[in-house]
Amino acid sequence: MDISGVSANGAVxxxxxxxxxxxxxxxxxxxxxxxxxxxxxxxxxxxxxxxxLPSTQGLPANLGNNINTTA
Structure with a gap:
């Protein structure tokens, strides 16, 4: 790399x-x-x-297992 044409001020x-x-x-x-x-x-x-969310402890075990997609 030739830097002979670069001035000190330009480099700074x-x-x-x-x-x-x-x-x-x-x-x-x-x-x-x-x-x-x-x-x-x-x-x-x-x-x-x-x-x-409310607790689901008192609900039947089968509740919420199926989703009716044809309705």
Whole structure:
């Protein structure tokens, strides 16, 4: 690779630009992870807020075993 035509200022500028792009990418990923965590917490709160289903302990054993699909 021939770097004789590259100035020091150009090389420094390119390195700084690359570092800025990398930093912006990391910030974007960090914000995305934070948004996913928030959505996960909200989903869990919604799931936990659902009422509990009534117990089926007093029902006959054959109840709920068949589904009438011709009705």
């Amino acid at each position: 500028s390119a390195a700084l630009a690359q570092q800025q792009v990398y930093s912006q990418g990391q910030a974007s990923v960090s914000m995305f992870k934070k948004a996913l965590d928030t959505q996960s917490q909200n989903a869990m709160a919604l799931i936990e807020s659902l009422p509990q």
